[in-house]
Amino acid sequence: MEFFDSLSQGFAALGTWQIAIALLIGAALGIVVGVLPGVGPGVTIAVLLPFTYGMAPLAGISLLLGVYCGAFYGGAVTSILIRTPGEASSIMTMFDGYPMAKNGQAQRALSLAFMSAFVGGIASALLLGLAARPMAGFAARFGAPESVMAIVLAAVCVGKAYRKQFASAMMMMGLGFFLATVGIDPNSNEQRYTFGIAGLLSGIPLVPVAVGLFGMAQALVMVSSPVPRFDASLIKNAGLSWRGFLEPFKYPKAMAKGLFLGSAIGVLPAVGAALSTSLAYFWAQRSAKDPTPFGQGNPEGIVAAECANNSNSGGAMITVLTLGIPGDAITAIIMGVFVVHGIVPGPSLFMERPEIINGVLASLLVINVVILALLVMTVKPLARLAYVNPRILGLAILALCFVGAFSAANSMYYVIIAAVFGVLGLVCARANIPTIPLILGMVMGDTLEATLRQTLGRSDGSFMPFIDRPISAILVATTCLLFVWPFVSGMFEKHKKPS
Amino acid sequence: MKKALEASPWLWSWDKGLVLLVSVAAAAVILETPQLITPYPAEAAWFESAAFFPRVTLVLACIAGLFELYRRRSAVVLADSEELDSSTANMRQALGMLALFGLYMLAVPWMGYLSSTWLFLLVSGAWLGLSRRATLSLSVSLSLGMWLVFVKVLKVYFGHGWLI
Numbered sequence: 295m296e297f298f299d300s301l302s303q304g305f306a307a308l309g310t311w312q313i314a315i316a317l318l319i320g321a322a323l324g325i326v327v328g329v330l331p332g333v334g335p336g337v338t339i340a341v342l343l344p345f346t347y348g349m350a351p352l353a354g355i356s357l358l359l360g361v362y363c364g365a366f367y368g369g370a371v372t373s374i375l376i377r378t379p380g381e382a383s384s385i386m387t388m389f390d391g392y393p394m395a396k397n398g399q400a401q402r403a404l405s406l407a408f409m410s411a412f413v414g415g416i417a418s419a420l421l422l423g424l425a426a427r428p429m430a431g432f433a434a435r436f437g438a439p440e441s442v443m444a445i446v447l448a449a450v451c452v453g454k455a456y457r458k459q460f461a462s463a464m465m466m467m468g469l470g471f472f473l474a475t476v477g478i479d480p481n482s483n484e485q486r487y488t489f490g491i492a493g494l495l496s497g498i499p500l501v502p503v504a505v506g507l508f509g510m511a512q513a514l515v516m517v518s519s520p521v522p523r524f525d526a527s528l529i530k531n532a533g534l535s536w537r538g539f540l541e542p543f544k545y546p547k548a549m550a551k552g553l554f555l556g557s558a559i560g561v562l563p564a565v566g567a568a569l570s571t572s573l574a575y576f577w578a579q580r581s582a583k584d585p586t587p588f589g590q591g592n593p594e595g596i597v598a599a600e601c602a603n604n605s606n607s608g609g610a611m612i613t614v615l616t617l618g619i620p621g622d623a624i625t626a627i628i629m630g631v632f633v634v635h636g637i638v639p640g641p642s643l644f645m646e647r648p649e650i651i652n653g654v655l656a657s658l659l660v661i662n663v664v665i666l667a668l669l670v671m672t673v674k675p676l677a678r679l680a681y682v683n684p685r686i687l688g689l690a691i692l693a694l695c696f697v698g699a700f701s702a703a704n705s706m707y708y709v710i711i712a713a714v715f716g717v718l719g720l721v722c723a724r725a726n727i728p729t730i731p732l733i734l735g736m737v738m739g740d741t742l743e744a745t746l747r748q749t750l751g752r753s754d755g756s757f758m759p760f761i762d763r764p765i766s767a768i769l770v771a772t773t774c775l776l777f778v779w780p781f782v783s784g785m786f787e788k789h790k791k792p793s
Numbered sequence: 794m795k796k797a798l799e800a801s802p803w804l805w806s807w808d809k810g811l812v813l814l815v816s817v818a819a820a821a822v823i824l825e826t827p828q829l830i831t832p833y834p835a836e837a838a839w840f841e842s843a844a845f846f847p848r849v850t851l852v853l854a855c856i857a858g859l860f861e862l863y864r865r866r867s868a869v870v871l872a873d874s875e876e877l878d879s880s881t882a883n884m885r886q887a888l889g890m891l892a893l894f895g896l897y898m899l900a901v902p903w904m905g906y907l908s909s910t911w912l913f914l915l916v917s918g919a920w921l922g923l924s925r926r927a928t929l930s931l932s933v934s935l936s937l938g939m940w941l942v943f944v945k946v947l948k949v950y951f952g953h954g955w956l957i
Contacts (some may be wrong), residue, residue, distance in 0.1 A: 345947070399857045412952055461861035465815060468854030472847055479843040485831045486843055487822070517921055518886035608910050644948075682899075686931055692894060692917075693910060693935060697903075701949045713891070720887060723877040725808035730876060735850075743846040748883035 299422055300648070302661045304656030307649045311566040313353045317657060321664045325672075330680045331522065333367035333687055336747035337512050339374015339627050340504040341694050351635040352653040356661070358628050359607075359654070361484060363415060363661050366567070366604045366625035367669060370407040372680050375400060375528045381608075383567035386575040386599035394591035400531035404673060405538025406593050410549065412666045413542060417553050417601075418560065418608025419658035422615075426651065427644060430616040434641035438748040439759040445742045448619045450776050451562060452731050455569075460506055463731045466722075470735020472500050473751040475743060500630050501702040501713035507729045508623065509695040510712055511719025516688030532677035534670060538554035541593060542601075548578040548594040552601025559602075560609020562621065567606040574602035584614060608658060614639055616739065623730040809865050816858030819851040886921070893917050905954030906944055911936035 308314070323342075327333045338361050348352030369384035374391035387407055394403040436444065449467050456463040477497030488494040529752040542549060545687045559570035578598035579588045586592040610621040618639040620626035630637050637647060644651055669676070699712035722729050753759045760766050827833045834842050890933045893916060900909035911932050918928030940957075943949045 315836075348947075460866055461857045462812070465812070465854050465857035465861055468850045468852075468857055469815070470817070471850035472854065475847040475850065480836060481841075482837075482843045484834060484843045486847060487829050487831070513878060514887045514890055515882045516911060517890050517917075518884070519879075519883055520883040531956075604865075631870050665899065683923070683927070685923060686918075686927060689914060689917050689921070689931065690935055692890070693914060693939065696894070696897065697939060697949065700951070701943065701947070704950055707900065713894065713898070717891065719877070720879065720882075721811065723879040724882075724884070725811050725814070727808075728876055738849070746846060747840065755838060755840040 296427070298410075300423060300427075300652045301656060301659075303649065304652030304654075305660075307352060307653040308356070308656050308660060310350075310353075312350060313356050313653075313657075316349065316353040316547065317359040317360055317661060319592075319662050320360020320665060321364045321670055322360075324361040325368040325668060325676065326364075327361065327681060328365035328368015328370075328684060329370060330368075330377060330675055330687060331372065331680060331689065332512065332516050332684045334508075334512070335361050336508040336623050336627075337691060338365075339624055339699035340508040341691070343501050343504065343627055343630055344698055347634055347702070348632050351631065351637060352636075352650060352657070355629045355654060356657040356793040358624075358631060359657055360661050360664075362624055362628070363604070363607050363658070364665050365416075366607070367408060367411050367665050368601060368676075369603075370675055371404065371532070371673070374403045374407060375677055376680050377525075378680070383571050383603045384463075384599075385568070386571040387603070388656070389575070389599075390595035391590050394596075395528050395531065395692070397591055398720055399591070400528055401533040401535040401739060402538040402541070402593075404532065405534045405536075406596045407600045407666075408534070408666060408669055409539045410542045410597045411604040412662055413549060414553060414556055414601040414604035414661035415607065415665075416555050416659060417606035418656060419555050419662065420608075421605075422608040422611055422658065423655045424613055426612050427705055428654075429612060430641040430644045432614045435765065436617075436641070437763070437766075438745040438752070439763055441745040442742060442749055443760060443766050444619060445738050445745075446618055447773045447776075448613075448738070449735070450773050454776055455562075456728055456731075459726070462727045466521065466728060467731040470732040470737075471739040471742065472576060472735075474736045474739025475542070482742075493705075498711065498736070499702065499708065500627075500633075502708040503715045503734060503736060504623075504627050504630070504698040505695050505699045506712035506715025506717075507662060507719040507733060509691055509698065510716025511723060511729075513562055513688040513691035514686045514716060515723065516691070519684065520686060521683055528648050529677045529680060532674050534673055536725040542597045545578075545583060545594045545597050547581065547583070548574075548598040549601050551577045552598040552603075552730060553605050556602035556605030557609040559608075560606035560621065561612050567603050570602040570606060571599045574598040574612065597639070604662075608779050609723050611658070613655060615643065615654065616641060620734060620737055623733050626733050629737055633749075635746075652753070714742055731753065809862060812858050812862045812865065816855045818860065819855035819858065823848050824852045839848040889920065890917065893920065901954070902952035903954055906951040907936055907940040908954070908956040911940060912956070 309527055324335060325340060327335055327338045339358050342358060346357060369379060370387050373379045373384040373388035374395050377388055377392045379385045379388050391403040391407060409465050452467060453460045453463040476494055478495055555574045556570045575598050577596055578594050582594045584591060584592050584594050586597050610625050613619050613621050614625050614629055620629045629639060637650060695712060696709055699708045719729050749759050760770055826848060831842055841843055895914040897909060914932035914935055915928060918931055
């Protein structure tokens with residue numbers, strides 16, 4: 295009952311023109327960037343972030359959520375029609391979508407993908423509504439030591455998600471935490487690492503860093519890469535079939551597998567949709583009903599992958615809203631909108647600003663409906679966007695990065711920061727060093743420092759509060775387990791081999 | 794497209810240099826912290842000091858960097874990141890584009906937003922080898938569109954240039 299009350303309050307909170315327009319623009323932009331080759335939601339959200347400052351918080355969040363969700367849908371279009379995934383998470387859709395399209399069933403493949411993504415999106419939004427409140431109730435029991443350990447655990451999870459790049463991810467996370475300390479220390483008013491530069495007194499702002507790392511670095515790569523060639527003969531076949539829309543419901547098992555993995559993995563920091571789609575795909579392959587081999591146009595492959603792909607969004611928002619811990623770069627930037635408006639994500643948000651929580655839930659539901667409606671109306675012309683030369687897009691993104699960074703504070707200083715981080719992003723890409731942990735570190739750094747100081751201040755420098763308290767102790771144990779697990783599993787394997 | 798670089802154990806490469814530079818810079822900042830925090834809280838307890846958390850984060854960056862350097866010592870390293878595939882990017886072209894962007898940054902307050910954006914897009918398009926038609930239509934439509942949206946509608950103030 296409480297859930298339906300929250301939902302109706304959420305829909306009421308969305309009932310303004312500003313939010314409706316933001317939602318519509320966000321959804322449309324999201325679909326477009328999902329289709330455009332090389333442009334991801336991260337770039338778009340980073341550039342749009344400054345423009346959300348002047349909006350009501352829910353309008354800004356709805357705009358960015360629209361881009362976030364729309365890109366999941368849009369990515370399937372190029373995967374199916376030109377065998378080029380718009381997003382990394384759409385790779386699995388390509389395996390069966392493209393062969394299906396090649397067999398003259400492009401409309402069936404697109405309809406299957408869109409409806410499965412729609413079911414995934416709606417289910418994950420409902421899950422957010424059902425799970426967020428109990429999880430926030432649990433998180434409300436968190437004191438400073440628990441918050442410290444939750445962030446440390448999230449940081450280690452981020453590192454682990456990069457597998458072999460664990461050390462470089464932790465290095466960038468450390469740098470991100472460090473960058474968050476630059477400026478005037480809020481506790482003692484001492485100037486930290488400002489080098490006498492007045493602009494650094496208020497710290498290194500998140501907006502130009504995000505614009506540089508995601509927008510500029512991506513644009514510089516796009517303008518300097520050769521124009522990709524692809525077989526575009528199937529683009530003219532783009533369209534939808536009503537029978538295809540109903541087909542995913544023939545495969546409830548594949549759908550359930552996708553939903554479960556997408557939502558569960560969405561909650562984990564930095565793991566991302568790409569892993570959930572591949573796991574769901576291979577899981578669906580084990581007990582497929584349709585006799586078509588996987589990789590040759592099996593509809594269950596598309597259903598599982600797209601359900602998992604789009605059900606990530608709700609899961610990712612759960613950790614942002616309940617714990618204030620972003621799972622990936624996009625939710626980190628979305629969290630920036632909360633922070634700019636003085637809204638602190640976490641359990642207290644459910645008590646202090648329930649309209650925001652309910653609004654996010656309702657907005658996720660409405661966004662999925664709007665996106666599906668937009669796709670039904672525009673899929674044919676939309677598919678033609680795949681023809682756009684990435685160099686033209688790269689140039690346009692560079693021009694938008696300038697205005698995006700500048701308008702955050704009407705200052706050229708912000709553009710200089712964006713340019714510096716743009717170069718850093720490009721260099722890191724060449725050196726195979728991940729940059730997302732840097733942004734996550736910057737976003738979580740302030741909270742980590744404040745809660746760490748609080749804990750140690752109360753215990754007079756003792757680390758016992760981290761072990762004395764049960765929740766914190768569990769988090770410490772989980773973090774340690776994550777560290778030692780590769781060694782333990784390696785030892786087990788060694789023991790197994792001789793037998 | 795991913796390029797794999799076979800890095801032999803003692804062969805030095807610029808990416809290893811970059812990781813080493815980050816580690817060394819982090820270590821240097823840890824040591825120089827008393828000079829970089831003003832006024833330095835020498836009397837404060839270690840856990841209350843403004844230097845405590847930054848030092849912890851720098852230690853993390855430094856040690857993780859050294860581990861990464863060790864891992865890259867003899868590992869097969871991918872030439873591009875999983876996040877952003879730059880394996881086919883022409884670095885000279887990217888740096889040239891960056892230089893043009895720098896000139897654009899200087900031109901905006903001096904010339905005005907509309908004219909400098911148009912010029913930036915026009916020159917960049919020509920430099921990237923886009924067709925004359927694409928360059929002209931992109932530069933005119935995008936600069937005009939952005940000027941209308943950002944300057945006229947959203948009232949972003951770019952300074953007072955001698956042109957628009």
